Amino acid sequence: MDKNIKKYVYTPIIFIILGVCVLSLPYYYQCKAYLSYDKPSMEFAYRNSAIGVSILPSTRAEMLRDRAMWFYVNGQRENCIADLIKIESMKQAIEDDYALLSNCYISKKDWTRALEYAQKSGRPNEIAKVYLGMNELNIALKFSNKAVDDKTNKQYSKYLTRAKIQMQMGRYYDALMDLNTLVNYVPNEAWPYYERAKLKRALRDFKGAEADTQKARQLEQKDKSSENSDSMIAEKK
Numbered sequence: 001m002d003k004n005i006k007k008y009v010y011t012p013i014i015f016i017i018l019g020v021c022v023l024s025l026p027y028y029y030q031c032k033a034y035l036s037y038d039k040p041s042m043e044f045a046y047r048n049s050a051i052g053v054s055i056l057p058s059t060r061a062e063m064l065r066d067r068a069m070w071f072y073v074n075g076q077r078e079n080c081i082a083d084l085i086k087i088e089s090m091k092q093a094i095e096d097d098y099a100l101l102s103n104c105y106i107s108k109k110d111w112t113r114a115l116e117y118a119q120k121s122g123r124p125n126e127i128a129k130v131y132l133g134m135n136e137l138n139i140a141l142k143f144s145n146k147a148v149d150d151k152t153n154k155q156y157s158k159y160l161t162r163a164k165i166q167m168q169m170g171r172y173y174d175a176l177m178d179l180n181t182l183v184n185y186v187p188n189e190a191w192p193y194y195e196r197a198k199l200k201r202a203l204r205d206f207k208g209a210e211a212d213t214q215k216a217r218q219l220e221q222k223d224k225s226s227e228n229s230d231s232m233i234a235e236k237k
Contacts, residue, residue, distance in 0.1 A: 061092040068100065077104045095121045102126050106133050123147070125158040132165055140165050148178075156185040160195060172203055190216040190223070 064083045071080035084101050087093050098121035105114035111134050118126035125147035131140035144162040147153055159182040166175035179196040186192055193216035200209035 061087050061090055065097065068097075072100060072104065077107055080104055093120075095123065099123055099126045102130065106130060109133070123153075123155075124150070125153070125155065125161050128161050128165065132161065132168070135168075137165055137169050141169070156182055159185070160192070163195070163199070167199065167202075172199065175199055176203070188219060190219040193219070 064087050068080045068083035068087075071077070071083065081101060081104050084093070084097050084104075087097055098117045102114045102117040102121060103126075105111075105117065106129060111130060114130045114133070115127070118130045124143040128140045128143035128147060131137075131143065134140075141162070144158065144165055147155075147158040148162055159178045163175040163178035163182070166172070166178065176196070176199055179192065179199060182192045183196060193212040197209040197212035197216065200206075200212060
């Protein structure tokens with residue numbers, strides 16, 4: 001084939017491929033930036049991740065991962081599972097994927113699959129959550145203690161898991177210690193205060209329960225104001 005003909009044939013193709021890649025990258029990073037829990041931003045994230053999955057196969061696993069999280073926080077467990085299974089079939093699954101799959105199956109009370117993926121995640125806390133759901137409290141506590149004792153594990157949710165196990169076992173003050181630790185780790189999030197308020201009511205510490213509830217509501221209001229500002233920014237972009 002003549003060199004000039006090759007030039008005219010291949011040059012547009014190269015530019016088209018480069019253009020598709022360049023155009024898809026903003027969708028990808030915008031999706032990452034706006035993957036949050038307020039609905040407008042979540043809708044924005046989902047739309048862009050869906051486009052990214054179809055346009056840019058090279059980062060498809062990462063985009064599927066983002067979309068799976070969107071499905072999860074919006075209660076669409078079957079869709080979340082479908083995306084995570086796709087990632088696994090691509091042999092690109094990571095610990096977070098297996099942990100999320102386990103949580104999906106916990107919500108469905110499919111204990112066999114929940115335990116399978118919890119074990120694949122390699123995280124004692126995830127295994128503990130499955131056994132807690134199965135009401136195998138002694139086994140759950142064993143794995144939960146292992147998670148808490150692992151100082152390299154920075155996931156504060158392990159304290160909530162053990163607190164729930166302790167409460168089920170009637171060890172309310174031990175559970176309270178774990179929830180106090182949890183609040184210290186994330187003092188600016190509402191949900192740990194709600195969890196501790198529930199336990200304080202069970203201990204008949206109504207004054208402490210009310211204080212935690214009020215604190216949680218204040219933080220929720222603050223988060224809501226911040227999310228509204230973020231949503232306005234997302235819409236402008």
